[in-house]
Amino acid sequence: MNNFRVFSDSAKGIMHENQDVGLAKVKANHAYLIVSDGHGGKDYIRSHIGAKHAVLALEAIFNDFASNYKNFDSINHAEQTLKEKIITSWRKLTIDHYINNPLPSYEIDPYKLYGATLLGVLLKDDYMVVIQIGDGNILALLENEDIVQYFKKDKKLVGNETTSICEINAIKDLHVKIVKLNVLPILIMVTTDGVINSFTDINDFYSLPKEVVMEIKSLGFNKTCQNFRQLLNDMVNKGSGDDCTVAILYNFSPTNFK
Amino acid sequence: MGLRKLGVEKISARPLEFIWILDVSGSMHGERIAALNYAIKEAVPAMQEAAQSNVNAEIMVRVLTFSTDFTWHISERTPVKDFEWSDVRAEGLSNLGLALTELASILDEEKMPERGLPPVLVLITDGEPTDDYKVGLDLIMSKVWGKKSVRLAISVGNDVEKTVLEDFIGNKDIEPFEVENASQLTQYIKFVSTKVLSSVSLVKSDAHSLFKFDFELPELDDESPNNDVYDKF
Numbered sequence: 001m002n003n004f005r006v007f008s009d010s011a012k013g014i015m016h017e018n019q020d021v022g023l024a025k026v027k028a029n030h031a032y033l034i035v036s037d038g039h040g041g042k043d044y045i046r047s048h049i050g051a052k053h054a055v056l057a058l059e060a061i062f063n064d065f066a067s068n069y070k071n072f073d074s075i076n077h078a079e080q081t082l083k084e085k086i087i088t089s090w091r092k093l094t095i096d097h098y099i100n101n102p103l104p105s106y107e108i109d110p111y112k113l114y115g116a117t118l119l120g121v122l123l124k125d126d127y128m129v130v131i132q133i134g135d136g137n138i139l140a141l142l143e144n145e146d147i148v149q150y151f152k153k154d155k156k157l158v159g160n161e162t163t164s165i166c167e168i169n170a171i172k173d174l175h176v177k178i179v180k181l182n183v184l185p186i187l188i189m190v191t192t193d194g195v196i197n198s199f200t201d202i203n204d205f206y207s208l209p210k211e212v213v214m215e216i217k218s219l220g221f222n223k224t225c226q227n228f229r230q231l232l233n234d235m236v237n238k239g240s241g242d243d244c245t246v247a248i249l250y251n252f253s254p255t256n257f258k
Numbered sequence: 259m260g261l262r263k264l265g266v267e268k269i270s271a272r273p274l275e276f277i278w279i280l281d282v283s284g285s286m287h288g289e290r291i292a293a294l295n296y297a298i299k300e301a302v303p304a305m306q307e308a309a310q311s312n313v314n315a316e317i318m319v320r321v322l323t324f325s326t327d328f329t330w331h332i333s334e335r336t337p338v339k340d341f342e343w344s345d346v347r348a349e350g351l352s353n354l355g356l357a358l359t360e361l362a363s364i365l366d367e368e369k370m371p372e373r374g375l376p377p378v379l380v381l382i383t384d385g386e387p388t389d390d391y392k393v394g395l396d397l398i399m400s401k402v403w404g405k406k407s408v409r410l411a412i413s414v415g416n417d418v419e420k421t422v423l424e425d426f427i428g429n430k431d432i433e434p435f436e437v438e439n440a441s442q443l444t445q446y447i448k449f450v451s452t453k454v455l456s457s458v459s460l461v462k463s464d465a466h467s468l469f470k471f472d473f474e475l476p477e478l479d480d481e482s483p484n485n486d487v488y489d490k491f
Contacts, residue, residue: 014314155367159376159406197373200270208264215261227261234265240272240373241314 001026004123006033007225008247011232013194013240016040019048019116020192020245021055030066033247034058034120037136037192039164043112049097050090050114054165057089058131062122065129072127072180079176086118086131087171094166115166119190123249126181128188133174135162135193140185141209148185149206151175162193187213188249195232195246198239216250274315274375275335276455279361281383281414283325283352290384290414290491291348293440297447299343308452309338315375317455324357325350354387354422358394365401377407378458380450381426384414384491391422399428408458412437412446415491438490 006024013019019038025031036054038047061082069078091111098110117134130138130150135157140148157163163173187209199205215224228246235244259267278298282291309317318335322328323346331346361379370377398404411423411434423434435450437443 156402158367158370158402159374161406197272198269199373200268202372204264204268211259211261211264224261231261231265231269234269238265238271238313239269 001029001031001123003251003253004031004249005221005252006031006247006249007221007228008033008035008245009225009229009232010243010245011229011236013236013243015241017048018243019051020194020243021048021051022190022192022245022247023055023059024247024249025059026249027063027066030062030122030124031249032059032062032066032120032122033188033190033249034062034118035136035190035192035245035247036119037117037134037162037194037243037245039115039117039162043108044115044166046097046113047115050094050116050166053093053097053114054090054116054118057093058086058118058120061085061089062120062129066122066124075178079178082129082131082176083171083174086174086176087165090118090165109166109168111166111168113166115164117162117192118165119192121188121190121249123184123188125184128179128181128185130177130179131175133163133165133170137189137191137193137196137205139189139191139206139209141187141189141213142185143183145210147206147209150177150179184251184253186251190247192243192245194240194242194244195235197242198235198244212248213250221250221252271314271316272373272375273335273371274317274455274458275370275377276317276319276338276451277361277377277379278319278321279357279379279381280321280323280331280346281325281352281354281381281385282323282346282348282350283385283388284349285352285385285417286348286414288348289440289489291346293443293491294382294414295343295345296440297444300444301447301451302341302343304448305338305341305451305455308455312456315455315458322357322361324353326353328353328357328360351388352383352385353389354381354383354391355389355394358391358426359397360394362394362397362401362404365398365403365407367402370403374403376458377403378450378454379407379409381409381411381423382414382447383411383418383423385417386419387422392425395425408454410450410454411435412443412450414443440489440491 008022008024010020023034036051038051094114119132119136122129132151196205232244317338319341321331323331435446
């Protein structure tokens, strides 16, 4: 994964402490991007912790998967196993935290206190794993310049609604896809919903991966990261006002970097 | 374009529809309609101020009135900074069902902004509907945006059938506001125009939850000085 550079950043929303968590890492043989968005509000008072648990759980699962997964004959089974592992790991971290930090008079399902979304991409040389529960976006810019969004938004979810990893039936709302790759994407971008909700025209959001690539080519990776930081601040101050988080993976391979 | 320019030119607050549904039937004639006109006029500056400090929601106002028929008193989505109140007059029957049916028609998915916040629908009425309001309400609830709208109701005086307002609100956590005089009506109208709007714009809900109040109800001024705005309706 020598040709890859990653970047993640998060801007705190206007109302509360940041309940988003973002992570981007490149390792010797794989790379991954993960973001999680704690729901906030009175019912989800520990959602910032739930978001951290979600990222921690998925990071461990991605690392394990990247080392051990080889059998492409049973993709459906692998996807199902990943789903179960993600939910089980998050619930384990969460209930352990709750047992150590109980709220004696709380009557609702303790998992709900920690409600969060979770989006992630694991990239290897010949495949990619894409996972999502809840709102937010995963976009990939392919070599032919097509933008791919792996999971479309559920049209029944409007306003500020989202599905959540805290739900008892979360596994039904958790999407996992293993995508075989002949050519690696130029750029992968994972964002929390504060980002898309900041754009007046949704098409400008979908053009963001291309903008990032053009900027990297003209200004370099580090300067682009700085400018993206400013863009996240603009989103908070003039856009959705929500926490805004991004994780980006850029493929510096010579054919892309013309 | 570049990321810096994108932040300047392509980012904006999320649209939030705020719709008044006002009963202008004959029973509102006189003191009540005068109080309603006064209260909304009074609330406009507070609403504009709240909108200014809530930079992450672009509040758009519309006003639907109903009596024997419905009328869009303000039909276009009007930015709150441009919102001006012109008085409404009261006469005729109280066909709430007709108004709700009309309201349902604007809550279609394709007519609502995709990144919009849940619309806020505020019903103000003083009596029992003279038609089958459930037909219109069912239509609203059949729409995704209708189901997720934040619905509030203010009952003017003591003649209102409370169950109608509870049905409209559709959320046991939210009671109808009962007002007995013009002063209380003004306070509640200001309250829903400011605090509720701010709250709606930032609370996130899971797919199965209804909107929850994230603020305290205002304490009504119960003093009754010698002033006609404190006279009971």
